[in-house]
Each structure stands twice: as C-alpha cells, then as structure tokens.
Amino acid sequence: MPALLSVIIGWTADFFFGDPQRLPHPVVWFGRAIAFGEHRLNRGSHRKAKGAVMALLLIALVFVGTLLLRQLILHFIPERQQILHSIPEQSSPTRSLSLFTLHSPWLLVLFDAVIIFYCLAGTTLIREVRAVFMAVDRSLDEGRRQVARIVGRDTSELSAQEVRTAALETLAENLSDGVIAPLFWLALLGTPGMLAYKMVNTLDSMIGYRTDRYRQFGCWAARIDDVANYVPARLTALLMILPCLIRFDRKGGRRCLTFHFSLFAFVHRYGSCHASPNSGYPEAALAGILDCRFGGPHYYFGQLFDKPYIGTNDRELRTDDMKTAVRVNRTAELLMLLMVLLRSIL
Numbered sequence: 001m002p003a004l005l006s007v008i009i010g011w012t013a014d015f016f017f018g019d020p021q022r023l024p025h026p027v028v029w030f031g032r033a034i035a036f037g038e039h040r041l042n043r044g045s046h047r048k049a050k051g052a053v054m055a056l057l058l059i060a061l062v063f064v065g066t067l068l069l070r071q072l073i074l075h076f077i078p079e080r081q082q083i084l085h086s087i088p089e090q091s092s093p094t095r096s097l098s099l100f101t102l103h104s105p106w107l108l109v110l111f112d113a114v115i116i117f118y119c120l121a122g123t124t125l126i127r128e129v130r131a132v133f134m135a136v137d138r139s140l141d142e143g144r145r146q147v148a149r150i151v152g153r154d155t156s157e158l159s160a161q162e163v164r165t166a167a168l169e170t171l172a173e174n175l176s177d178g179v180i181a182p183l184f185w186l187a188l189l190g191t192p193g194m195l196a197y198k199m200v201n202t203l204d205s206m207i208g209y210r211t212d213r214y215r216q217f218g219c220w221a222a223r224i225d226d227v228a229n230y231v232p233a234r235l236t237a238l239l240m241i242l243p244c245l246i247r248f249d250r251k252g253g254r255r256c257l258t259f260h261f262s263l264f265a266f267v268h269r270y271g272s273c274h275a276s277p278n279s280g281y282p283e284a285a286l287a288g289i290l291d292c293r294f295g296g297p298h299y300y301f302g303q304l305f306d307k308p309y310i311g312t313n314d315r316e317l318r319t320d321d322m323k324t325a326v327r328v329n330r331t332a333e334l335l336m337l338l339m340v341l342l343r344s345i346l
Contacts, residue, residue: 002109004344007186009109010116011337018123026118026195029204033058038207042217051217055203055224063189063196066115070192073108115191119198121178122333125150125171126326132167133322136160150174152205154299164317168325169294172240172286173279175329177201180239181232183336187343200228210275211303226277233278235266238284239332244289263288266311273308280310287311289328290321 019025037058042049108290118128128150136143149153149281150170158166181201204225207218241263266288267281273295274280287294293311 002105003112003190004341005109006112006116006191007337007340007344009113011120013117013125014114016119016123016126017117019118019121026115027198027202030058030062030199031206034203034206038217042207042213047216048219051207055221058203059196059199059224062199063192066192066195070108070111070190073111105338112191115195116182117152118187119182119186119194121174122329125174125178126329129167129171129322129326133164133319136163137319152209152300157299161316164322165292165294168286168290168292168317168322169283171325171329172282172294174231175240175332176233176236176282179329179333180236180336181229183340184232184235185195185228188338197228200225209300210305211300229278233281234271234333236335237271237281239288239335240282240285240328241267242335243331244328273310275305275307284310284326286325290317290324291315292317292321 034054037054041047041054128146132143132146135146140160140163141158144155144158147158147163147166151166153166155163155166182194182197185197189196198220203218203221206221207214208217208222208225209215210222216338244263245260247260261283267284269280270284270287276285283294285312291311291313293309293314295307295309295311297306299305
C-alpha cells in the first residue's frame with residue numbers, strides 16, 4: 001500500500017504541475033556533477049576509461065545514496081518517537097502532526113512520491129511541444145527559439161515543417177525517456193532504480209554524443225543508456241500503438257470500424273532506422289500513427305548527422321497532429337501507470 005500511494009501521489013503531482021520551476025531539481029544537480037567531472041577528466045589520455053569510471057561511479061552513488069536514505073527513514077526515525085512523550089495529550093493538532101511526520105512509513109511514502117514527481121516529465125514535455133506549435137504559428141524565428149529548448153540539434157536554419165517535426169520527434173522519444181522508462185525502472189528497482197535511471201539519461205544527454213569532444217569520454221554513458229532503454233523504448237512503441245489499432249475512419253461518408261495492424265509492421269520496419277538503437281521505436285510508432293515522416297539530416301554541435309528517414313509520407317504537419325500526438329502520449333502514459341500500480345499491489 002505505501003508503494004501504491006507513492007506512485008499515485010507522485011504521478012498526480014507531475015500531471016497537474018509538471019517540473020517545478022522554482023524548486024531545486026535532482027537532474028540539475030546531476031548535470032552539475034557531470035559537468036564538473038567532464039571538465040576535469042575529459043582531457044589527455046585514457047579518456048574512454050575515465051569517462052566509464054565517472055559514469056559508473058555517479059550512477060552507483062545515486063542508487064546507493066537513495067537506498068541508504070530510504071533505509072535511514074525506515075530504521076532510525078522510529079527511534080525518535082520518544083519525542084512525542086514530551087508533547088501533552090491535550091495538544092492534539094501538534095501531536096497528530098508529529099505522529100505523521102515521525103512515523104517512518106508515511107515519511108517514506110512522501111520521500112518516494114517526491115522522487116517519482118521529480119523523475120517524471122510527461123506534463124512538462126507536452127507543455128513545451130504545445131508551446132513550439134503555437135510559437136511557430138506566430139513566427140518562424142520564435143518557433144526556432146522555442147524548439148531549441150527541447151532538442152539538441154542546431155535550430156537556426158530549420159523550416160517551419162522541420163520545427164514541428166523536431167517537436168513531435170522529441171515528444172515521442174521523450175515519452176520513453178521521460179515517462180515510460182522511469183516508471184519501468186521504478187517497477188523493477190523502486191525509487192533508487194528510478195533515480196539512477198535519471199542519472200543514466202542525464203549522462204547520455206550531456207556527454208553521449210558522437211562528436212570529437214565526447215566520442216571517447218561519453219562512449220560508456222551512451223552504451224549504458226542504450227541498455228537501460230532497450231526494453232522501455234520498445235514497450236513505449238507498443239503502448240502507443242495499442243490504443244490506435246482500432247479506429248473509426250470515414251469511408252464514403254460513413255464512419256467505419258477499421259483495424260490498423262499494419263502499425264506493427266511499420267514499427268518493425270522503421271524502428272531500427274535511427275542512429276540510436278532505441279529512439280527509433282517510439283518515433284516510428286508516432287510516425288505510423290500520424291502517417292508522416294520523421295528523421296533526416298540534422299546538425300548537432302556544428303557536425304552534420306545524416307539520420308535515416310522514418311516513414312515516407314512527407315506531408316505538412318499541423319496543430320491537429322500535435323493534438324493527436326499528445327493524446328497518444330497521455331494514453332500510453334496511463335497504460336504504463338496502470339501496469340505499475342498493478343505491480344505495486346501484487
């Protein structure tokens with residue numbers, strides 16, 4: 001029951017509030033730790049080995065540190081219950097608050113709920129993608145600036161179509177990285193595993209690029225991220241597709257029930273058409289659902305990366321496509337949440 005409550009509280013907080021703007025965020029601390037290590041270690045010889053040691057050490061510290069904090073709550077806080085003896089029975093509000101605060105199962109529920117809240121990024125991502133579509137409808141320059149907030153590629157020369165495409169690609173890819181994968185690792189390893197996954201993901205997003213600067217030093221970070229996301233990425237594609245297998249399509253002026261099992265074949269064909277062994281699967285799922293084309297060449301840190309195309313229909317993307325993609329994301333997220341809740345009960 002405590003685990004169930006933590007999941008419900010943490011997910012609900014993310015759904016309504018998204019990432020807190022004025023509160024300290026663990027990912028920010030992770031980024032500072034990674035930047036500190038990278039600036040001091042990514043030089044001279046043995047860069048690959050130094051990058052591996054840094055990545056493994058940071059991931060282990062996060063996992064073990066979170067585990068120890070949970071054990072501290074479970075085993076040491078009950079000893080402080082003796083403080084309650086100094087609170088008069090008549091002071092019922094004070095005593096009730098102290099009981100809630102010092103009772104370790106409830107404190108553990110809150111501790112885990114806060115971690116879950118911080119590790120999920122579903123609402124924030126959807127807000128950012130909506131903002132991109134609204135911005136590019138106002139002006140191309142504004143759209144480029146807005147999409148630069150959520151993508152790593154150079155956005156200065158993107159067309160309006162490329163801005164919208166980049167936003168939807170990010171929406172699909174980060175459904176896996178920001179929602180499904182954290183919940184997957186939560187179900188397997190609890191909040192220590194969930195927070196450790198966020199460190200893995202942060203390492204990859206900062207140093208996991210195949211550029212001259214990071215090719216050696218970030219090699220291990222990228223490979224660890226590939227392993228951590230292998231199952232979640234494919235699970236994400238499945239959760240996106242399942243609600244879209246049966247649709248009501250218009251044929252000859254009538255609404256007819258249509259089965260779209262071809263989406264499985266589409267994802268199987270294009271899922272591997274990506275520089276990443278994982279990101280292509282959720283992107284292929286969304287491209288198949290929207291019947292559009294993702295991928296293609298992009299500039300990252302001044303270097304051109306010629307990514308394969310996902311899909312063949314290079315049609316113009318519109319706001320309605322964004323709304324459909326948001327519905328797909330939310331539905332997949334709810335399906336995954338249901339799976340985690342069932343796992344917490346069993």
